[in-house]
Amino acid sequence: MTPNEYLSKILDEQTLAEDSDELKQLRERRQDVEDLLRADFGSSPTIRYGGSKSKGTMIKEAYDLDVICYFPRDDDDAGGTLESIFENVKKSLAKKYIVVPKTSAIRLQGQNYQDFHVDVVPGRFVDDNKEDAFLHRTTGEKKRLKTNLDLHIEHVKDSGVVSSIRLVKLWRIRRGLSIKHFALELLTIEVLKGKKSKSVDAQLEYLWQKLRDEVESIKIEDPANPSGNDLAELLNDAVRQELSTAASSTLAAIDRDGWEGVFGKLATTSEKKAAVIEAARAVSAPSRPWCHC
Amino acid sequence: MPNLWRGETDDEIRAALEVRYPSLRLARPENRRVIMGAFNVQHTGHFLGGFQVEVLLDVPDELGLPTVREVGGRIPRMPERHINDKFGTACLYLPEDLAVRVREPLGIIEFLDGPVRNFFLGQIGAEMGTPFPLGEWGHGADGVKEMLTQLLGSDDVGTCVAFLELLSRKVIKAHWPCPCGSGRSLRDCHDGVVRRVRQRLPLTTRRFLLERARKHFPEGQTTRNRP
Ligand SMILES: [Zn+2]
Numbered sequence: 183m184t185p186n187e188y189l190s191k192i193l194d195e196q197t198l199a200e201d202s203d204e205l206k207q208l209r210e211r212r213q214d215v216e217d218l219l220r221a222d223f224g225s226s227p228t229i230r231y232g233g234s235k236s237k238g239t240m241i242k243e244a245y246d247l248d249v250i251c252y253f254p255r256d257d258d259d260a261g262g263t264l265e266s267i268f269e270n271v272k273k274s275l276a277k278k279y280i281v282v283p284k285t286s287a288i289r290l291q292g293q294n295y296q297d298f299h300v301d302v303v304p305g306r307f308v309d310d311n312k313e314d315a316f317l318h319r320t321t322g323e324k325k326r327l328k329t330n331l332d333l334h335i336e337h338v339k340d341s342g343v344v345s346s347i348r349l350v351k352l353w354r355i356r357r358g359l360s361i362k363h364f365a366l367e368l369l370t371i372e373v374l375k376g377k378k379s380k381s382v383d384a385q386l387e388y389l390w391q392k393l394r395d396e397v398e399s400i401k402i403e404d405p406a407n408p409s410g411n412d413l414a415e416l417l418n419d420a421v422r423q424e425l426s427t428a429a430s431s432t433l434a435a436i437d438r439d440g441w442e443g444v445f446g447k448l449a450t451t452s453e454k455k456a457a458v459i460e461a462a463r464a465v466s467a468p469s470r471p472w473c474h475c
Numbered sequence: 476m477p478n479l480w481r482g483e484t485d486d487e488i489r490a491a492l493e494v495r496y497p498s499l500r501l502a503r504p505e506n507r508r509v510i511m512g513a514f515n516v517q518h519t520g521h522f523l524g525g526f527q528v529e530v531l532l533d534v535p536d537e538l539g540l541p542t543v544r545e546v547g548g549r550i551p552r553m554p555e556r557h558i559n560d561k562f563g564t565a566c567l568y569l570p571e572d573l574a575v576r577v578r579e580p581l582g583i584i585e586f587l588d589g590p591v592r593n594f595f596l597g598q599i600g601a602e603m604g605t606p607f608p609l610g611e612w613g614h615g616a617d618g619v620k621e622m623l624t625q626l627l628g629s630d631d632v633g634t635c636v637a638f639l640e641l642l643s644r645k646v647i648k649a650h651w652p653c654p655c656g657s658g659r660s661l662r663d664c665h666d667g668v669v670r671r672v673r674q675r676l677p678l679t680t681r682r683f684l685l686e687r688a689r690k691h692f693p694e695g696q697t698t699r700n701r702p
Contacts, residue, residue: 243525291548292551294551294552294553295548295551295552295561295563296548296549296550296551296552297547297548297549298548355513355525356498356513356515356522356525357497357498357512357513358498358499358500358511358512358513358525358527359512360511360512424500428497431497439520442520445522446517446520446521446522447520447521447522449521451603453521454521454523454603455603455604455605457518457519457521457523458518458523458596458599458600458603458605458608459600459605459608460518460519461516461518461519461521461523461596462596462597462600462608462609463608464518465592465593465596465609467576467577467589467593468593468609468610469567469568469572469573469576469589469590469593469594469609470568470569470572470593470597470607470609470610470611470612471557471565471566471567471568471594471597471607471611471612472557472566472568472569472572472611472612472614472618473554473557473559473566473612473614473615473618474559474566474614474615
């Protein structure tokens with residue numbers, strides 16, 4: 183098997199089928215969120231999918247659904263300020279969910295704190311064109327962020343490197359990297375912009391070499407607001423250093439063990455199950471979980 | 476109380492993680508020492524699963540070992556999954572059991588390779604429909620009772636506490652009455668059990684077991700039903 187074939191099989195493993203439980207649950211959850219928001223805010227907000235679902239970059243191991251909820255420019259029902267919109271949407275969702283505020287989104291969890299993989303992003307359209315929108319920021323000095331959902335979606339969809347983006351996403355989650363997914367996606371597109379015609383394995387190796395050797399030279403900007411949104415903090419020195427170290431050890435792993443050293447052996451579900459049982463048998467110092475509540 | 480934590484410097488921990496667990500890193504948010512990142516369970520080249528974790532080095536449990544949290548929301552926080560509270564604290568082991576099993580204090584890698592990996596391997600099993608292939612302890616005092624039964628051979632908690640009281644003494648005489656309540660002397664009864672446990676476990680561990688048993692079974696002394 184060539185590296186390219188191997189990687190395409192890894193991507194198959196990471197693809198959620200339309201009729202998978204995960205996607206079914208996400209669709210139900212989206213409907214539920216919409217019902218909840220419509221009950222409180224009526225027909226005025228625009229509610230739709232954003233994030234990896236609309237960009238085509240979903241992977242099984244980190245599938246997050248962004249549901250955007252943008253209010254018209256002149257609608258004050260949900261709140262006069264971005265902050266009050268954020269708070270009111272949060273309040274509405276909290277009727278049913280445990281809500282965890284993030285930088286510009288609200289993360290939903292079930293009553294036992296299980297993550298539902300859903301971020302609701304409240305905002306307000308800049309004008310009546312309903313394209314650019316302002317989001318509230320819960321952290322940092324700047325409390326307002328201008329964004330554009332369709333531009334973000336196009337930027338990724340038209341990048342020509344969607345497969346690499348998905349694999350980089352998998353790499354990020356498995357390496358436990360602290361860089362925000364949004365920033366890593368922009369970075370991947372930026373670094374690979376002249377490499378679209380290369381095979382996926384060549385693209386990834388090029389990206390990791392760049393991260394290993396020249397990480398400080400990489401610049402990213404937000405396509406929705408190139409001059410306005412400063413992404414420097416998303417790619418600060420610590421984040422760059424971490425990326426560089428991870429890229430270096432990933433390249434070393436490829437040299438040593440081939441691509442399986444990065445993403446593991448290909449396996450069917452039953453082979454994986456067997457590996458779990460086998461792994462349990464191989465444990466030399468067993469300990470069992472307990473519970474004291 | 477037994478201390479099972481070897482205690483390494485930050486530099487030692489960083490260096491060890493870099494080699495063995497490159498997806499975990501030692502951070503110092505608000506001056507706390509926390510290991511963060513992805514805890515991956517692998518076996519013979521298979522990637523079995525990954526969990527977002529925090530290992531709180533400054534929050535030791537009763538054995539001196541760090542507290543581990545699952546923070547990715549992958550595991551529902553419920554007793555059946557051995558996540559005990561709303562903070563996502565993982566109940567990796569029964570302290571009594573680990574105190575009996577572990578001879579030498581653990582360094583960070585031994586801790587992660589052992590109880591932490593066993594726990595998450597069990598969680599992957601639970602997701603795949605083969606829950607906790609290494610077994611699991613009964614909830615609360617039930618689990619403690621199971622463990623003491625295995626160790627002391629009696630399923631009566633009162634008797635177990637009596638055995639542990641005897642075992643917590645520095646000196647034990649063979650002519651003393653056997654804690655099982657038979658009325659015979661130890662020499663003519665459960666001497667073998669007592670000798671075996673004394674040989675296997677240091678005094679601090681035996682006393683730890685007694686202290687914990689008294690806590691779990693405050694009624695132990697009065698309700699014991701002697702055979
Ligand atoms: Zn006896």
